[in-house]
Amino acid sequence: MKRIFSGLKPTGHLTLGNYLGALRRWVETDQHQADALFCVVDLHALTMEHDPGRVRRLSRQTATLMLAAGLDPEQCTLFVQSHVDAHTRLSYLLECTATDGELRRMIQYKEKGERARAAGESVRLSLLTYPVLMAADILAYGTDEVPVGDDQTQHVQLTRDLATRFNQRYGHTFTVPRATHPVVAARVMDLQDPTSKMGKSHDSGAGIVYLLDEPDVVRKKVARAVTDSGREVRYDREASPGVANLLDILAACSGGNPEELAGVYESYGALKRDTAEAVVELLRPMRGRHAELAADTGFVDEVLRKGAERAREIARPRVDAAYAAIGLLPAS
Ligand code: TYM
DSSP: OOEEEEEEOOSSOOBHHHIIIIIHHIIIIIHHHSEEEEEEOGGGGGSSSOOHHHHHHHHHHHHHHHHHHTOOTTTEEEEEGGGOTHHHHHHHHHHTTSOHHHHHTOHHHHHHHHHHHHTTOOOOHHHHHHHHHHHHHHHTTTOSEEEOOGGGHHHHHHHHHHHHHHHHHHOSOOOOOEEEOOSSOSSOBOSSOTTSBOOTTOSOOTTOOBTTOOHHHHHHHHHTOOOOSOOSOOOOTTTOHHHHHHHHHHHHHHTOOHHHHHHHOSOHHHHHHHHHHHHHHHHHHHHHHHHHHHTOHHHHHHHHHHHHHHHHHHHHHHHHHHHHHTTOOOOO
């Protein structure tokens, strides 16, 4: 059976981008078609300035929202990355496989590193090495497919390169995985700045729809979305990125096609109204279920305990094999 692995970083409240780009497919198809593992990748939340209490709270909230969105612990394995040592154990071997040059070329390192330096902050070494830990997350499980949004393509390509290089040098150890992306909304853009990605770690809340936003908050954010000075509703990501983003969101929510939907609307106002309602309806069941689950932390903790147990069992033999293959003396 095909193996799928993917993860969410607890660096902020989950957004519509996280849902449409990744989580929704995990729920609707991946967990039913494969042996799927989904992970709250908490170690990845430590690469930038962080507040320990907030990371802890967000880790639980992220897991709770993954369940509220419809991940079923009977159908998939849900766990927290730091509960399974295999990730950091394998990461070091992959650091010995990667070069500093290829990590310095990672777009997210360049962007986030530059931003931190410009703000006079130091850059944590883990911001540079983080894609190697991500490769370890994926490779430890013999993953075939990694369902992610567009922004993770470069990281999955690095994972493929490291797996191939390790296999060539030390003998076949890892499956070489491939990224899969949704057909629409692989990159949901910020409503206030439609040239940049809607990201949970951004400060401005106005352009970001959070999965737990109240319906009226969603309506307000969509109503205020930046469009352009034109009138005609066209699907043109270059010339009219704000309008194209709304069409992508509406298409993803309603199962339509963004180009065809463009022909249906005569005004931005009507497009915004329908988009807002489609998002509100999409999020409604999730908000209700989240409230129920948040009141029963024992259930969530038990799901995470069992998930980590299963994840450890799957990862251990492959990571042990990698330790042996690279030349380390097995412990007796
Ligand atoms: P993270 O936590 O930033 O995002 C989680 C998932 O949501 C997708 N996503 C989006 N998709 C469309 N539009 C958006 N605006 C948008 N924002 C986020 C991301 O593409 C991702 O699929 N490095 C990863 C976490 C990670 C991981 C892994 C993922 C660590 N190890 C192993 C897969 C496999 C990250 O920062 O995702």
